[in-house]
Amino acid sequence: MxxxxxxxxxxxxxxxxxxxxxxxxxxxxxxxxxxxxxxxxxxGITRALTERLSRGLGYHQLHGDAPLMARLHAKLRGQGLTDLPDEGWVHFLPGVVPGLYAAVRALTSAGDDVITMTPIYPPFLSAITDQGRTVREAPLQVTADGWRIDWAALDAAVTPATRLLMLCNPHNPTGRVWTADELTRLADFAAQHRLWVVTDELHADLTLDGTFTPFAAVRDDLRERTITLTGPCKAYNTAGLGIGAAVSHNPALIARLARAGQGLMGHPSALSVTMWRAALEEDxxxxxxxxxxxxxxxxxxxxxxxxxxxxxxxxxxxxxxxxxxxxxxxxxxxxxxxxxxxxxxxxxxxxxxxxxxxxxxxxxxxxxxxxxxxxxxxxxxxxx
CATH class of the missing domain: 3.90.1150.10 (Aspartate Aminotransferase, domain 1)
Incomplete structure (x- = not known):
């Protein structure tokens, strides 16, 4: 181009x-x-959408479009999320923000504490406070070399009531691509305190420098306690066609998240499924x-x-x-x-x-x- x-x-x-x-x-x-x-x-996306309009727009494969699932599975595997199970590994969402809300609802109870590192994309904060949980902020540290995780701030933020760590990787708004070493240390922290982890990896395809590492790839035992949120809308500029996915090596976590949004959350549209499939087919x-x-x-x-x-x-x-x-x-x-x-x-x-x-x-x-x-x-x- x-x-x-x-x-x-x-x-x-x-x-x-x-x-x-x-x-x-x-x-x-x-x-x-x-x-x-x-x-x-x-x-390629506009062609696919135009072609899709030549067919009916009745209910599509609401429980998971097989071609989309296969292509997404392959993409995640290529990024480092290996050994995803064949069944129960994904739940499709109308966007990543509903996934943040559903994860808080599924993995915590009213009154629990949730840690996130600030500054942070505002729906991280509202997903916590709107549902009667308490935000435990761990401010990032700004140095001469840029934004870094403040490990002392993380230690100070955790409490006996903390149940969940909410991570943004790559980070919005600072643009940090967390290194494998940083993510491993973060996984050790989550394991030490028996935290669930939800990681928003929506910007992974917009990595400009360095190498993107999925959080769930850095420590095998932590991936059983992790939900990864992903989607195409940022990289492919399709925010108006809402779709996202919650992914985990632990099907029980995916089932919990799906139940948390049951009856409250719409499903992705037929055109959004077509769009994501076309994006994954791009060369x-x-x-x-x-x-x-x-x-x-x-x-x-x-x-x-x-x-x-x-x-x-x-x-x-x-x-x-x-x-x-x-x-x-x-x-x-x-x-x-x-x-x-x-x-x-x-x-x-x-x-x-x-x-x-x-x-x-x-x-x-x-x-x-x-x-x-x-x-x-x-x-x-x-x-x-």
């Missing part, structure tokens, strides 16, 4: 009535916030082109901030298309998102990722270079 179609994207192309991202704010605001890409969908050319463009945009953000906004602290993400910006040294704290809106730029407010992160903002750089350049110019104007 050449970069020309991506470079050519303009706000006029993207601001259509069906886009939540581009219509939430008034015309003239550049929306680099919610995590979907501005890029066109892979041609990799489209995704490789997207990753190359994202690396270029990430490096452009890093260069711009270093040269023109050195007071903004930023560590280039190893995965995702999200830049986690520390704007506190510019004199801004709570209310930074509203301040930026006044300059025509919509970013995610850092405080939604944890109360301690007021003054941070999350920027989505999965857009054309021209739009990204204008957005960063507006950021500079707003901060200086």
């Amino acid at each position: 050449t970069h020309a179609p991506l470079d050519a994207l303009t706000p006029d192309d993207l601001r259509h009535a069906d886009s939540y991202k581009w219509t939430k704010y008034p015309e003239g605001v550049l929306p680099l916030w919610v995590a979907d890409m501005d890029f066109p969908v892979a041609p 990799g050319t489209w995704l490789a082109g997207v990753l190359a463009y994202l690396r270029g945009n990430r490096d452009f953000v890093a260069d711009f901030l270093r040269e023109r906004l050195p007071q903004v602290h930023f560590h280039a993400p190893e995965a995702t298309y999200l830049a986690w910006l520390d704007l506190r040294a510019t004199g801004h704290g709570a209310g930074i998102a509203e301040h930026l809106l006044a300059y025509g730029l919509a970013l995610n407010d850092g405080a939604t990722f944890g109360a301690a992160y007021a003054g941070y903002a999350r920027l989505n750089f999965a857009t054309s270079r021209a739009i990204l350049t204008e957005a960063l110019t507006r950021l500079e104007r707003a901060l200086t």
Whole structure:
């Protein structure tokens, strides 16, 4: 895939009535916030969806589409999740966020404590608090080399009432790709405290640097206590076709999660099943082109901030298309998102990722270079 179609994207192309991202704010605001890409969908996916519409849209294989299951099993095996059982290893979901809620409901009880490492994608926090559980935050540590797990903070967070560790791998919003050594030490921690683990690995295919390691691959006994959540929507830009999957080496855990959502959670649509199947059939050319463009945009953000906004602290993400910006040294704290809106730029407010992160903002750089350049110019104007 050449970069020309991506470079050519303009706000006029993207601001259509069906886009939540581009219509939430008034015309003239550049929306680099919610995590979907501005890029066109892979041609193989659009062809598959068009062909699917030539057939009926009655109930599809609600209990698991066999071709999709086979392709997903093979993909996960290739990433390192070997020895998945032949039966009971997967439960399909309408998205990963419902999987977070179902995992909390299935693996904990009201009043239990749940550990997660902040800053964190906001539904991690709401999945805990909305269901009467208590968040035990273990803040990450920011160093000269980037974001790291604070092992002392983890030890301080665990209590006798802690039942579950919620992990994001790769991490949203910092973009860390946790190393095998870090994940192994995290697995040792979970084993020591007899914790269940749910790991959101939705951004695995958007690894820009390093090697992605599934959490459930690092310690054989811990995989029996782990649920992995995955899906295609981030890598293939199909958030409007909601689908995800909960995967485990332990079929009993999958059954518990399925029961937790029974009657409350819808099933993936026929078109979402077709989309994911087509994504898994792609030869990799489209995704490789997207990753190359994202690396270029990430490096452009890093260069711009270093040269023109050195007071903004930023560590280039190893995965995702999200830049986690520390704007506190510019004199801004709570209310930074509203301040930026006044300059025509919509970013995610850092405080939604944890109360301690007021003054941070999350920027989505999965857009054309021209739009990204204008957005960063507006950021500079707003901060200086």
